[in-house]
Ligand SMILES: O=C(O)c1ccc(O)c(O)c1
């Protein structure tokens with residue numbers, strides 16, 4: 171697989187882009203003309219810099235408003251093209267993208283345009299270059315790849331071919347199956363982009379909202395299956411116009427791009443195994459069986475507060491690590507580790523974030539396969555320095571530098587509690603059964619990146635993104651689920667939001683809350699109250715509204731109110747939740763009960779929960795005189 175990315179897709183100066191693209195492992199770049207002009211490097215120098223970075227210029231683009239013009243505009247367009255062909259020779263690339271015309275004077279007619287391209291092909295041949303025609307989905311006369319192909323077919327010139335761009339095909343709702351009948355060698359280039367399903371003007375959508383394949387809602391792998399079926403084996407090139415990426419960290423965006431291409435082509439070969447896909451083999455995505463444990467990194471000074479909270483939640487100390495200062499707290503199927511090591515990974519996590527969830531361990535069908543897949547998808551492995559007689563647990567780095575470990579029941583990794591710990595039986599506590607989900611808070615512009623991380627590594631699905639109104643601004647929430655792993659990614663733009671303050675207080679992205687499951691919310695609430703659990707107080711207005719909204723009985727609402735329990739329901743079942751008061755630093759716990767397979771997370775309640783949390787915490791800092 172030959173990978174490429176357009177310079178428009180990432181931020182920075184030309185050299186910063188080049189460095190980031192090379193570091194992310196791409197084979198080539200598309201030079202967007204504007205980036206070249208703005209760079210102020212001589213074309214020969216740009217060509218040399220690209221080659222010295224180990225890359226190739228796969229495409230020069232765009233050449234606009236060429237076809238269908240009447241004279242004298244037509245002659246001007248040819249003169250302009252000739253100048254660009256010379257430039258391409260200086261750059262050292264042989265392919266230019268002509269995007270379909272939006273010129274007000276451009277005339278329609280497939281044959282007229284085919285004649286224009288036949289003549290342009292002749293001019294291109296003389297300069298040793300090739301021309302690819304792309305249908306912009308908002309083009310004046312040509313806005314569908316089937317029409318662009320008809321122009322190219324009729325032009326019938328070896329130096330004129332078709333360029334496909336998944337955005338223009340899928341964004342307009344054109345069936346990609348129509349690509350399958352195009353001869354692969356007539357497709358000169360393929361550009362890939364995804365986009366979120368937000369109905370809006372096509373041009374605006376394309377120029378601001380494109381994202382990496384897998385980050386949006388378009389069927390990019392379906393598009394690529396059709397492309398692969400033609401036998402096309404040229405570059406797969408990301409062309410992502412995105413406001414966030416233009417401001418993002420070049421290396422991260424480039425790495426996400428590379429990950430998205432690997433994930434897309436892996437999906438292609440799994441969805442249609444007969445297709446030729448040039449990608450080294452790696453394991454299929456697995457569904458997570460369950461969260462086996464979470465681990466808090468803390469200090470000896472801070473551990474007592476955390477342990478008091480765990481006790482109030484109904485956990486009891488049920489074991490300790492054989493060699494590290496780590497205790498196991500257990501209740502039902504929920505395992506929580508408290509690590510007070512001042513050295514190593516936990517020590518540095520604590521230094522970086524304060525008391526924080528530094529590790530999440532996932533029970534997988536096959537831990538080694540999960541790890542191999544993750545690293546094939548560019549996850550950073552975390553080396554394990556285990557002692558004699560202890561397990562070596564495969565691990566990768568996740569959100570905010572935290573660690574994700576992989577366990578399985580079929581190898582020794584399933585014996586972690588017997589091998590690495592000495593344990594004793596834990597009483598039933600307050601009736602918690604396990605860890606339902608983990609909420610990770612991050613800057614808004616990291617959300618796409620981490621959702622791609624989870625959805626590409628695991629067999630996972632995304633729920634639609636929801637907006638949560640915090641009194642100080644919007645917080646975006648994206649849930650991702652893979653079997654027994656549920657994660658909500660909460661992205662804060664505004665610093666005054668609860669999520670925004672948490673990022674500042676905990677020095678970067680991390681787990682802001684952990685939701686624990688019960689089968690009997692009221693019994694659990696009573697048992698926790700008896701243990702001194704600091705519950706988050708919910709106001710009376712909420713109960714008045716929720717009773718009216720769902721038609722709940724007065725008795726149920728009274729019980730909810732007394733226990734500060736919030737309510738939601740979906741087409742499957744009912745949902746109950748309550749929260750702990752927010753801890754210093756902003757972390758909190760949630761207790762939930764899902765009935766009959768309720769799928770959500772109580773998102774409609776989030777604004778009321780956040781307002782209640784803010785009433786209970788310090789006000790936003792006021793600048794001093
Ligand atoms: O937005 C544009 O004009 C534009 C230009 C070149 C492309 O390849 C494209 O897909 C879009």
Ligand SMILES: [Mg+2]
Nearest residue numbers: 304335361409
């Ligand atoms: Mg394009």
